[in-house]
Amino acid sequence: MTRLVRNTTASRINHWITAGCFMLLLLSGLSMFHPMLFWLSELFGGGQWTRAVHPWIGTVLLVSYAGMIVQFWRDNGWNRDDVAWMRAIDRVLVNEEERVPEVGRFNAGQKAVFWSMALLVPVLFLTGIVIWEVYFAAYTTIEQRRIAVLIHCLAAVAAIIVWIVHVYAAIWVRGSVRSMTQGYVTPGWAWRHHRKWLRRLAATGSSGPRPRVGGGGPRP
Amino acid sequence: MSDLQSQDYIRRSASTLTPPSIRNHEQEVAKLIDVSRCIGCKACQAACMEWNDLRAEVGYFEGSYDNPLDLGPSTWTLMRFTEWEDEKGNLEWLIRKDGCMHCEDPGCLKACPAPGAIVQYANGIVDFISENCIGCGYCVTGCPFDIPRVSPVDHKSYKCTLCSDRVGVGLEPACVKACPTGAIMFGSKTDMTAWAGERIVDLKSRGFQNAGLYDPPGVGGTHVMYVLHHADRPSLYAGLPDRPRISPFVEAWKGILKPLALAGIAFTALAGFFHWVVVGPNEVQPEDEARARRQLQEAEDRK
Numbered sequence: 001m002t003r004l005v006r007n008t009t010a011s012r013i014n015h016w017i018t019a020g021c022f023m024l025l026l027l028s029g030l031s032m033f034h035p036m037l038f039w040l041s042e043l044f045g046g047g048q049w050t051r052a053v054h055p056w057i058g059t060v061l062l063v064s065y066a067g068m069i070v071q072f073w074r075d076n077g078w079n080r081d082d083v084a085w086m087r088a089i090d091r092v093l094v095n096e097e098e099r100v101p102e103v104g105r106f107n108a109g110q111k112a113v114f115w116s117m118a119l120l121v122p123v124l125f126l127t128g129i130v131i132w133e134v135y136f137a138a139y140t141t142i143e144q145r146r147i148a149v150l151i152h153c154l155a156a157v158a159a160i161i162v163w164i165v166h167v168y169a170a171i172w173v174r175g176s177v178r179s180m181t182q183g184y185v186t187p188g189w190a191w192r193h194h195r196k197w198l199r200r201l202a203a204t205g206s207s208g209p210r211p212r213v214g215g216g217g218p219r220p
Numbered sequence: 221m222s223d224l225q226s227q228d229y230i231r232r233s234a235s236t237l238t239p240p241s242i243r244n245h246e247q248e249v250a251k252l253i254d255v256s257r258c259i260g261c262k263a264c265q266a267a268c269m270e271w272n273d274l275r276a277e278v279g280y281f282e283g284s285y286d287n288p289l290d291l292g293p294s295t296w297t298l299m300r301f302t303e304w305e306d307e308k309g310n311l312e313w314l315i316r317k318d319g320c321m322h323c324e325d326p327g328c329l330k331a332c333p334a335p336g337a338i339v340q341y342a343n344g345i346v347d348f349i350s351e352n353c354i355g356c357g358y359c360v361t362g363c364p365f366d367i368p369r370v371s372p373v374d375h376k377s378y379k380c381t382l383c384s385d386r387v388g389v390g391l392e393p394a395c396v397k398a399c400p401t402g403a404i405m406f407g408s409k410t411d412m413t414a415w416a417g418e419r420i421v422d423l424k425s426r427g428f429q430n431a432g433l434y435d436p437p438g439v440g441g442t443h444v445m446y447v448l449h450h451a452d453r454p455s456l457y458a459g460l461p462d463r464p465r466i467s468p469f470v471e472a473w474k475g476i477l478k479p480l481a482l483a484g485i486a487f488t489a490l491a492g493f494f495h496w497v498v499v500g501p502n503e504v505q506p507e508d509e510a511r512a513r514r515q516l517q518e519a520e521d522r523k
Contacts, residue, residue, distance in 0.1 A: 032333040032356065034478055035234035047334050047354030048375060093495070095502045133357035133370055146361045146469040153473055157481040161488045168492035174503045187516055188509030193502075198512060202519035 004190055004201060005208035006179035014067045015180055021061035022163060028054040029156055055132045062125045069118055075105040075210070076115065081196065082108035102195040105209065113166045120159045127152040184208075226388070231340035233332035244342035250409035251382060251393060252416055253317050254447040255457065256423055256431070257403035260285065260299055260315040267398030268297045271383065291318060293371035296380040297395060300458035316446070316457040317395070317404065320367045320380035322346045324440030327466040328379075330474050331362025337377075344409065344443040345382045353377050362474075364439060364464035382443065412445060419447045438465035 007015070028050045031040035041050040084101035085092070085108045091100050092109075106114070130140050130148035140148075170176040175189045190198035206212040228246060229239035269275060276294040279287075285301040297319035304312045326346045329338040337352035338359065348359075348368075355375030359368040368377045383393035391397075392406040405415060416433045423431035432451025435441045446460070454460040 032354075034482060035236055035333070035335055038234060038333065038335055041354075047352070051354040051356045052375075094499055097502070131357070131361075133355065133360075134372070134375070137357060137360075137370070142361055142366060143467070143469075145357070146467045146473075149358070149361060150469045150473045150477070153477055153481065157477075157484060160485050164485070164488045164492060168495070172492075172496065172499075172502055174501045186504060186509060187512030188504045188506075191512035191515065192504050192508040198515060202516050205519070205523070 002186065003184040003207070004187060004198070005183055006185045006190075007183050007209060008071075009183065011068075011071050011209075012180055012183055014064060014071060018061060018064040018068055021057050021064060022159075024057045025054065025061060026160060026163070028057070033153060033156070052134070055128055058125060058128050062121060065117065065121045068114075072106075072114060076111045078108075078111060082111060097192055102199075103193075103197075104200070105194055105197040107194070109165075109169065113162055113169075116162045117159065120155050120162070123155045124152060124159065127155065226341060228342040229339050230342050231326070231329055232336050233329045233338040234335040239336075239339070241342070246342040248342075248344045248409040249382075249387060249406065249443060250344070250412040251322075251396060251444045252405040252407075252412040252447065253444065254403045254405070254416075254419055255314065255316055256419070256428070256447060256449050257401050258299075258315045258317065259401055259403075260301060260313070261400060262287075262299050263398040263400055264317055264395035264404060265295075265297055265299060267394040268380075269294075271386070271394035272296065272381075291367065291369055291379075293369045293373075293376075293378045295369075296320070296378065302456065302458050304456055312449075314450075314457050316460060318367075318458065320346065320382070320444065321365050321439070321464075322380075322382055322443035323364075324442065325466070327362035327364055327439070327470060328359035328368055329362070330466060331358040331470055333358055341384065343387065345384045345387065346443075347381050347384050348377055348379060350376045350378075362466060362470050364461055364466060409441075409443065416445065416447050423447070423449055434460070436461070436464045438463050 024044075027040045028044055030037045031044075031047075031050055032038075032054070038047070041047045044050040044053055081101060081103050085103050088100040089109075091097070092107075127148040129136055131145050131152060137145075170180070173193060175185055179185045179189075187198060190201070200206075200211040201208055204212040225240070227240040227243040229241050230244065232239035274294040274296065276288055276292050279289060281287075282289055286298065288295055288298065291298050297317055300316050300318050302314040302316070304314055306312055322345055324344065326338065326340060328348075329340060329346060332338045333356060334352050334354045336349055337354065338346065338348055340346045353376045355370055355377065357370050357377070359377050360366075360370065368379045370377045383391070383395075386393060393404075396404045396406040405412060407415075413433065413435070420431045420433060428449040430452040431447070431449050434446035434448050434451060434454055446454075446457075448454060448457065450456050453462070455462050
């Protein structure tokens with residue numbers, strides 16, 4: 001076994017639809033957020049088009065991220081390993097992973113990204129509905145829209161910061177990008193970064209991404 | 221005005237640079253609406269439609285003199301009628317011509333994300349430059365007076381221009397021209413304030429002790445002002461805000477949040493970049509592969 005499946009084809013497609021939507025939302029949203037970034041609206045065919053298309057992309061992202069939650073929530077449960085891993089964050093940051101507690105399929109940082117987005121995406125969607133002038137202005141008060149747009153911006157900035165952390169972590173931890181493009185990692189990658197995950201796969205004779213159910217074998 | 225070079229902008233929406241402003245030696249203008257002299261004839265509404273070529277869709281009678289019922293993309297000014305009984309039981313018919321107040325500190329302009337979609341000229345008029353408007357409706361959230369209306373047809377926001385096209389060539393706004401009682405006056409803000417002072421003295425002499433000028437300081441004053449018989453209670457007049465100001469939510473969103481957000485995003489990106497420079501990539505080592513192989517082999521053997 002020289003390759004372990006880290007992300008299934010369905011997960012990867014789902015991820016990249018979400019990522020594509022996020023990028024488009026980032027560019028169109030920032031163009032409407034700060035005057036110095038208004039030029040980004042040209043990428044979408046001008047201000048009117050940017051304003052019109054942004055909420056639709058957001059709707060696609062909401063559906064797409066719901067798919068991500070369905071696929072990944074089981075491996076993102078918070079547990080004691082995560083607390084231990086977070087305590088050792090200083091060693092994680094300097095690539096000294098030998099002395100960092102072992103983690104399963106996802107570490108605490110990845111779980112934080114997952115759950116942050118699981119919170120921020122619905123917040124962005126709901127506040128976005130309130131300020132979606134074309135269809136929903138008739139159902140909201142002006143004061144509601146003022147509050148919604150402020151929350152929308154705060155949530156968007158938070159999401160962008162989470163996204164930068166996510167992207168940088170993928171670049172930093174070599175092999176992560178391939179795990180989301182081609183879908184596989186080497187056993188050594190799993191040993192180094194997600195040892196518990198590797199042990200469970202090995203114990204159940206699974207090649208990933210999840211341990212085989214009823215795969216037998218003692219858990220080491 | 222947008223197809224002419226006005227070169228007298230003192231404010232321009234979503235702009236970080238000084239807009240063309242050299243021809244700024246203009247008097248600040250003001251429209252003074254003397255509510256006490258208004259007879260509710262709606263000549264101003266008709267004149268506005270006529271000059272600006274606006275025809276709103278004909279609506280329905282809803283048991284009110286307000287016609288149409290609300291401002292709209294094609295209704296830039298509207299007489300609002302209020303029946304109010306004073307403390308002595310006298311019925312007062314308060315008629316207020318509603319429309320853009322042309323704030324000195326315009327909330328619409330502050331909220332607008334589209335460069336140059338909202339401008340303010342040196343004479344104080346706040347104008348929407350429609351070709352730059354993206355139809356987001358942010359101006360609606362910025363306005364303390366609930367004035368702009370976004371057209372569902374062309375997705376542009378509209379409101380009273382204070383007839384900037386007429387004022388620019390030395391004419392008074394169409395509503396002023398049409399008013400048969402002189403309830404709507406137009407001139408320099410100084411002159412209008414002085415004239416309002418005379419009117420207020422007169423009203424006070426007739427028993428309206430609280431008569432006064434509505435030129436709310438919360439928005440830096442306005443270029444459309446009212447003489448009210450009950451200036452202590454502006455909200456009597458179909459909900460004219462007592463103390464209008466740009467909403468603190470809008471102030472936060474358009475104020476502190478913008479630089480803070482960009483700084484936060486830039487800081488995170490820079491932190492990532494310098495982490496890369498200082499620590500560098502986390503790469504799988506040959507011994508990781510060896511130990512992983514051993515692990516997999518052991519599991520295989522146990523079966």
